[in-house]
Amino acid sequence: MIRSGHWLTALLLALAAPANAGIYSYIDADGNRVFTDRPAGQAAEPIELKPTNDMPALPPTAPAASVPAATAAIRYQLQIVSPAEDETIRSNAGDLLVSASGDPAPQAGHGYQLLLDGEALSAAGPETHFELHNVDRGTHRLQLRVIDAEGRELARSPARTFHLIRTSLAQRRMVNPCRKNDYGVRPECPLKDKPAEKRDIPFIPFL
Numbered sequence: 001m002i003r004s005g006h007w008l009t010a011l012l013l014a015l016a017a018p019a020n021a022g023i024y025s026y027i028d029a030d031g032n033r034v035f036t037d038r039p040a041g042q043a044a045e046p047i048e049l050k051p052t053n054d055m056p057a058l059p060p061t062a063p064a065a066s067v068p069a070a071t072a073a074i075r076y077q078l079q080i081v082s083p084a085e086d087e088t089i090r091s092n093a094g095d096l097l098v099s100a101s102g103d104p105a106p107q108a109g110h111g112y113q114l115l116l117d118g119e120a121l122s123a124a125g126p127e128t129h130f131e132l133h134n135v136d137r138g139t140h141r142l143q144l145r146v147i148d149a150e151g152r153e154l155a156r157s158p159a160r161t162f163h164l165i166r167t168s169l170a171q172r173r174m175v176n177p178c179r180k181n182d183y184g185v186r187p188e189c190p191l192k193d194k195p196a197e198k199r200d201i202p203f204i205p206f207l
Helices: 004-015 169-175
Strands: 024-027 033-036 077-082 087-090 096-103 111-116 129-132 138-147 153-156 160-165
Touching (some): 077 138, 077 153, 096 138
Antiparallel strands (some): 024 033, 111 138, 138 153
């Protein structure tokens, strides 16, 4: 039995008791209010308790996986070094040497690629020097770019314009006409243009 001086503590403990246990209250011989779950023959009054709101415990939350900070994008500085801007190049074979530069050096999985008039001329790699052959006459644009392993462009240099002059076959023939032995040897002297040879017909005296 619990005296009135401790009735609040007793009430709290009673609330924590199983739901099927009854709670009673009575006044003892000394005039104190007593709370108990065992009235033991006393003229106890049952106490109606309000239903409690039971909520299931939440499952423990797994700690969030740490996300690494995003890697800062690499800022490549690219440029075409040679030929010079607006340079005129004479090459009958259309040959051209291109030199470029890039900073920093390509990271793992990245590589340089040369573009001529927007078309890729090489596979991605670490080289910045390129040999071009049989480039058409006229004005062209060169650019260097960096791509990753999936072929995505990461950076591109400003365009470098140059002009290529190639002497035409007709112009070569005008400067240096084709001779009999040149046909089939010089590109400007194809066999199909070789004049037909005159056949020597032996003279037969009239009989």
